[in-house]
Amino acid sequence: MLAFANDYGDNLSMTDETPEQLVPDEGLRKLMIANTKNENFTISDLEKLTVLNFDGTVLTEPIIINDYKGLEYCKNIYAIGSVSGGPKVELNNLEQLVEILNTLPKMEQLRFMNTEISDPSPLGKLESVVRIGLKLEYKLDLSNFSELISKSRFQELILNYDNRAGKAFLLDEVQTYDTDNSGIKALSPVVLPDTHEFDFELAKFESSDWSYNNQWFVNPKGDEVAEGSVVLTVMPKGPNAKKIRFGESFTTSPSSIKIRYPYIVEKKVAAPITVNYVDSNGTQIKDSLILEGNLGESVEISTPDIDGHVFEKADKDLKMIFSEESQTITLTYKESIPWQPIDPEAIGKAITVNYVDTAGKVIKDSTQVTGTKGTQVTIEVPEITGYKYDHADHALNMEITNQAQTITLTYKESIPWQPIDPEAIGKAITVNYVDTAGKVIKDSTQVTGTKGTQVTIEVPEITGFKYDHADHDLNMEITNQAQTITLTYKEVEENIPWQPIDPEAIGKAITVNYVDTAGKVIKDSTQVTGTKGTQVTIEVPEITGFKYDHADHDLNMEITNQAQTITLTYKETKEGTELIPSYPSDESETIETADNSDSEKIESNHSSDLEKLKGQSLPQTGEGDQFYLLFITGVLLVLGSSILIARKKI
Structure with a gap:
């Protein structure tokens, strides 16, 4: 016959392939042989199957299935699995199984209540199945079954456990009874689909001594035995909780599960307290004492007399409490000094310490420091509310003598905090x-x-x-x-x-001021700095509209450790001012000569020269005194020439 089979497709027809070729997996092939009752089954035999049964009435030996190729030919089956039990069946690679089952049009039930499945998670992706039965195991993870059970056509998720004669599902994990919380932690036996959980608040306990309180199964008397168990019946809660059942068969299994939580009680034992006895050098002077007691019991550590020594201190409070942790306390003893008569000369006089403010007002009662003569002491500076220590009228390190002494500590009043301006x-x-x-x-x-x-x-x-x-x-x-x-x-x-x-070598600055002839400031002051002894020359800067005139100090100065000042005075310059010289009038400035025509000529020449000068501008700022000198010289030459000509005429 011709073969037209595709991977998991519907267009399948009869082939001449052998069972080994049709179903490569040995375990699946044995299951097909058991159900068709034909060792040389064909595709036609597989198509006639309506149930692929794992029951012991059909299957006679354990099988392991890893590859589901060939299952696609069983297109008329509606159920896979067993109800009454049988040989062990182990299913792996469920991703491939789900992929093929989703192509079978009549598939509705998976009866895996007695089947070994390592990870049932892929079954949450089934599309047409309406009932699934699984073997209940501790911590079975069904978290991704939410989408499947939320489908309207899905009817039941059966979690099978041995409930014959009311036998409870036993948790594999034995818990330790927590004496601090008087109970054991409430654990879920299985991870329910998302948005679902066990309603422990409404759980029914087999013993009235037990109750539920904030994730704990509580029994005040639960620690009276070395071991025990808590038995309770609980139901799941969630949007599709009614579809989750616990038992062996569909439709008749209850919606609650009976669980047994085993526990053991570990009695907490108090650890011992070790008492050590040492001298001031840390040397052991007596054998250590080991104290034992009950957990939480308090004990007062005694300080026994030890020859040649007197108790001085302990490194812990003498009142201790037995706990789970080992504890140690060390008692230190000082070597006792044999009694001797007191030498009056050795008794030092007290040092009186007074406490005053800066005005001499007493701010604290006086104290005294005592000791034997020759004892070196350091006067303590205590904190005084509202004050801060400032100084003392004596060194704080003092020696007790046979003379009474006094030291006064002065404090400044502390300024209360004020908001910053x-x-x-x-x-x-x-x-x-x-x-x-x-x-x-x-x-x-x-x-x-x-x-x-x-x-x-x-x-x-x-x-x-x-x-x-x-x-x-x-x-x-x-x-x-x-x-x-x-x-x-x-x-x-x-x-x-x-x-x-050397701080002494840092000289003081020389301040340079700039004023006009009226003493008015015409430029911001500058400063010249440097080390003491540095020779400097004061710079004379140009200032628009002014010309340097003089200084009140030599421009060559030396930086000293004294602040110095030098003032530079400037004259104001009149830029663009027209120079109009005064020249003689016709009557007063005419040179008298015998010849009037010559006189007029001289006057005319004189006037002509003056007219040339008339209208000329004054020298601009910075042109110097040279211009004025040339101007005066020129006037004198003109006048002198006029006089010489007049005399020659005469």
Whole structure:
């Protein structure tokens, strides 16, 4: 016969293939032979099957199925599995099984109640099955069955366990009875489909001593035995809980399960307490004592007398409680000194400690420090509420003598916290660090504080450089304006050993003021800084509209450790002012001569020269006194020439 079989397809026809070719898996092939009762079954035989039965009446030996190829020919079966039991059947590779079952049009039931399945999760992907029976095992994971049981045509999910004569499902896990919670943890015997869980709140306990409380099965008397069990009947709850049943058959199995939770009680035993006895050097002076008791029991550690020693201290509270953890306590003894008569000369006088504020007012009762003569003591400075220690009128390290002594500790009153006034917050002063070429040699820092705070800019040491000068006086005041000061350093040669900066060598700045002849400021003051002894020449900058005139100090100055000031005075220049010289009138300036025509000629020449000068502008700012000298010389030459000509005429 011709073969037209496709993978799991519907267009299958008779072939001449052998059973081994039709069903390669040995276990599945044995199942097919048992159900068709034909060792040489054909596709036609498989198509006639309506049930693939695992029962002992059909199957006579255990089988393991790993490959389900050939099952697709059983297109008329509606059920697979067994009801009454039989030889062990183990199913693996359920993904392939589900893929084939979803192609069988009449498939409705899986009776796997007595079948070994390692992982039933793939069965949650079945599409047409309406009933599934599975063997109930502890922690069986059915979490992904939610979609399957939510289908309207799906009827039952049976979880089979031996419930004959009311026998409960026994959890494989034995729990430890928790004496702190007086019970055992409530565990679910199986992982139900998502959105479903066991309703332990409504569980019915076989013993009235037990109850449920917040995930615990509680029994105040449960620890009276070494071992026991909790038996209860519980139902699942969730949107499709009625479709989940527990038993051996469809339709007749109950919707509740009886569970037995075995437990053991581990009695908690108190660990011993070890008591050690040592001297002040840590040397053992008595055998250790081991104390035993009941868990939670309290015990008072005694301090026995030990010859030659007296009890001094313990490293723990003498009142202890037995716990599950081992504990140790160490008692320290001082060596006892034999009694001797007191030498009156050895009794030192007390040091009285007084506590006052800055006004001398007592703020704490006086205390006394006592001891034997010659004892070195350090006066303690206690904290006093509302005050802060300031100073003492005596060194705090004192010696007790045979003379009474007094020391007074003075405290300043602490200022209570007040909200910060935003107006009092000054702007930071940014300090830059550069070399003589202006290159940054250190990250900038900032000096902050409240407005009005006087600060001195620190000059830090910078490896490979030596401080030279600053562009501002190092003594500055924090204001509400941001300020900047730049410290310039000279690079030092590597062979020059570093020397710390001498504060005395830091000179005070020279302040340079700029005013006009009336004393009015015409430019912001500048400062010249450097180390003490540095010779500087005060620069005379150009100021628009003014010309330098003089200074109240030699421009060559030396930086000292005293602040200095120099004032540069400038004259105001009148740019573009027209120069109009005064020249003689016709009557007063005419040169008298015998010849009127000559007189008129001289006057005319004189007037002509003056007219040339008339209308010319004054020299511009910066042209110097030379222009004025040339102007006067020119006038004199003109006048002199006129006079000589007049005389020759005469």
